[in-house]
Amino acid sequence: MDDALAATVRGALADGDPLPGTYGFAGELPDGRLVRDVLGRDLCYYDGDAWRRNPGDLADPTLLPAGHVREDGETRRAWRLPDPPASDDSPVESVRGALDAALDVPDDDLAVAFSGGVDSALVAAELDAPLYVVGYEDCADIEAARESAAAMGRSDDLRVHEVTLADVEAAVPEAARAIGRTDAMAVQIALPLYLVADRVAGDGFSRLALGQGADELFGGYAKVAAAPEDPRTDADTVRGARREVLETLPGQLERDMRAVRAAGVDPVTPLLHDDVVRAALELPEAWLVSGDVRKRALREAARERLPDVVCDREKKAVQYGSLVAREVDRLARQAGFKRRMDDHVTKYVESRVDDRGESANRASRRD
Incomplete structure (x- = not known):
């Protein structure tokens, strides 16, 4: 420090x-x-x-x-996350001003994890850095990244890393050991991050900019948009459901940072700057979710930097958009762990983690 x-x-x-x-x-x-x-x-x-x-x-x-x-x-x-009342005072301008400070990131020795959605595109918009997308052939993330890069005039900066089933198979135990977990969802999320970070490190970069945090801050999850009807949250309002999701962020960031650092690069998360967090916490529900539009305030604030087609793009979660989750499931079934088995993917991952990675069978201890 x-x-x-x-x-x-x-x-x-x-x-x-x-x-x-x-x-x-x-x-x-x-x-x-x-x-x-x-x-x-x-x-x-x-x-x-x-x-x-x-x-x-x-x-x-x-x-x-x-x-x-x-x-x-x-x-x-020492600190608790603030829970301010909603403010109707120029919400888009407030988010836009916060982004102005947050996106001023030094771009030396930096690459951008770019999946074509508004989050990673915002991070990329102000940076003179190559854009990396990872995924299985014909996956949605690669298609979205190509379309968004073209719309932004950044096609020449885009580096597509198409992974094979063998790449995914080799990375499964590495990612599990890196994050200290073997549960299927955690490993499937960590794998695309590990794979793109590994490619970035191989190309000689030491820092990787990510769009992490935007979904949690700005109402990007379906269960938040559907509150209070969605049984996956206990909250009776959209803002309350957003708060529940935000409280899971430290655990998600531990997983993501460990996956990226295991590949040899340091993560950079501009959209998690304090100014952006503060602006997001003050948003009224209508600027988190409006009809079918999630992350409304972020999308509107992004329009001065990005084409509308990028601001409005809907995306799948990275493990699904990259098709990595599908391929891990395929590997599990090929290894004899059939879907009729309880939690078959987790059992497959556990089988791939050798004795040296014993700590991957348990989460890190916490106070």
Whole structure:
């Protein structure tokens, strides 16, 4: 943690400010305190007096929970995510202004994970960096990436990485070990991130920009849009369902960051800047979801940077848009783990993780 960020974090601790204007933080302050930001946008594992971002570097790692500080062997909560009332005061302009600050990212030694949707396109719009899409042949993500890159005038920047069944098969145990989990959904989500990060690292880049966080912040999930009728949430409003989803973000980011870093690159998440988070939290329900339109405020704010066809594009989740989930299911069945078996894909992943990856059979311990 550099001196400027450390000073900002010290001020945030003194003031109790959970969103002090950063892209997130985790690590050790000069006075020895360990900290992790309120959304868990970076990782901090500890074992006694030692700490690392990679749990594999410690004998018995424990993840510092998001929004917590650890001092003198004790862990306590320092920040909670704000829950402001909805504000009707120029919501699109508020999001647009937040994006202006958040998207000002240095693009040296940087590539962009680009699947053609509004999230990754917003990240790419201001960066002079190559755009990488990964997927199985004829998948929706590759088609969307080509169409969006063309609409943005960025076709020459697009690098398509078509993976084979053999590529997916080889990556399954690597991704599982990287994230410390073997459950099917977690591994299927991590695999495309690991594969694109591996390709980016192979091409000599050390940083990968991602559109992570936009769906959680701006109402991108079907279960949020369908609240309160959708049984997958307990909330009785769209904003309440968005809040439930946001509370899962630290766990999702742990998975994603570990997958990317295992391939040898550092993740960059501009859409999770504090200013964007603050603007999103203040949005009224009609600017999260309006009819069939999800992430309405983000799409409208993006129109000054992106063509309408990109702003309006609907996309599948990465594990489905890349067809990686389908191929892992195919591998499981080929290995004898049939769909009639309970959780057959998880059983297949577990069979691929050898003794060296024993920790992949359990989630990292948490306080």
